[in-house]
Amino acid sequence: VSAWRVASGIALAIMVVVGAWWLAAVSGLAAYGDGGSAANGATKALWLLRGIAVTILAFRLGALLPLRQAVVAGGIVIAGSWPLLVLLWAAGAMTAGTALRLEAALALIAVAAASCAGALARWLGRTAAVPVATASGGCLAALLLSRSWPDLSWLGWLP
């Protein structure tokens, strides 16, 4: 299975889960309710899920494939949710500048993770590097999740 096929599948899954979650939340609003908090929560969820996915995927693919292919796969995971992100920007309080900075941060994570994994593969050899890189990606993703953990108030609007 090609790397970008896996990446597009992950991107699709994240977008469908967050999109369905957000649309269900706004459909339950009162007649003149404000969907802003639901959109803000969905934006955070989208960023967190993509951050976790990109960290794990870019580390693993960076150890298996050339840097360019690993970065492209990470880019597909990031960009796959852009249509949803445009809608969440339109419905929420996040500025366009903040959104662009967050996307740039995700891209940086993808490049850094793939580069680190590539360096690891050259040092340890590909066979040994793949499990190490995957475990490293998992640890970093867990760190990302734990750093976000105290601020999960946005889960309060779960439909």
Next chain:
Amino acid sequence: VPRIVILALASLPAVAGGAPSAEVSLAWGGWSRGGRTTWADVRLLPPGAGPVQLRVTSGPETTHAGASLAAGTPAHLGLPVRARDAASIEVRWPGGEVTVFPLDVKLAERPLVAWAADAASPPASPDGPPDHVLTIGPEALAPAVAAYDAIDALVTDGATIASLDETRLGALLGYVGNCGLAVFIALPAAARTVLDQSAGCGGERLRFVSDATAAARALDDLRAAGSPREPPASAVARVVPSPRDNWRIVVLLLAAYAGALGWAGLVASRPAGIAMAIAAGTAVIATFVAVAGSGALLGVWAESSSDGRMARYRAVALVHGSRPGLATVPMPAYLGAPAMCRDDAVADWYWNAQTGRLERLRVPVALFASPAVCFSGHFAVLRPARLDRGRGTDLRLTNLGDGGWRDGGLAVDGRLFPFPALAARQSIDIARGAGQAPASPAEALALQRVGPGEAGLLLALDMPEGASEGWLLLRIAAPAEPRT
């Protein structure tokens, strides 16, 4: 005289021709129930000619007004103020100087009764907890119907009414027409007739008594009878054609994009195919967000009885948008007392001093965030009707008036019976089996509003162009004896 007067002379910088001065006074001496609308009178004496800008700030709401001043000629402006703890008026004079007047809004925690009658002091309420009674003279009665929103009841007498100027009398009649709770002491027959004919809610919110003691008792009786059963604004909002069409469009767009991304992921041999699907999806959705625009949709719900002369309405305008920004919407001139439905809504109102109304509104909007404006008021209506019940057979509906009706629905026994247009004095038999379940939010609301053993006629209102939907529910008098 219970009016708050704030004189601002010394604090202003001197300008050519002298210092500008202003007086700001609030209706009812500044007293109001929280969250209601009260009224500010502003008198301006500018040293020079030119435009003056006023900005009333009350919580998250701001009201903007302006006037053109002539040198040395006092100008008078009145404008509504939402009653909140912290409110102020900022005056920007023609020379650019700015003066801020804090408004001494006092929020009453008990029912606020304006007592404008000759009786030396109002007698204590015989029943129930004591009211917050404001004893005022005729000159302190509010000059605008909007100001009456601040109080819960009015007690006045014939002598006071006789001394009212045209503006205050008009405001009083508006209050009575709006189903305001009022007790009149020793009123001449002619004045009583005028008030009776102006009264909303079939005159059930008025009492005519002979003395102050009877007035206190009548007030208690009126309150014991309860308030008119108004539909809540959230129920009226359901009658408004929903801006949620955007929701369906968003669902369709996201579903189409998800399909395209999934298909590209399966069949594309290179990442360029996936990138094209992402780019196309982003472009289409960004275009939707950019072009969907903003606007307002309006729903009006009015109720009256078939033998009444006034219908009371509530209306809700939903302001919608497709992206973050400010939407400016004009306020319909035919609807009264506009106010944000939610007390915490941020809004900028623009008051037209010439027409004496809030002309437009600017509110922040976003996708799936619809700030709502509530209106209320009354209008004259005369549509007498009669409903006869057969014994297990038909319902006979008769238009007793001189004008025809459009087609509508008869809400009775939890079912809705559609009927065609009816000419004056015409009757129609409606088969009992023709009852339907409600097919629209308006029909559902009509059935909710008509209790067991009651009947109601649901008729579409002729709305001015640009308005969305308007409905009149006429409660029909108790059905006559079954026909034989």
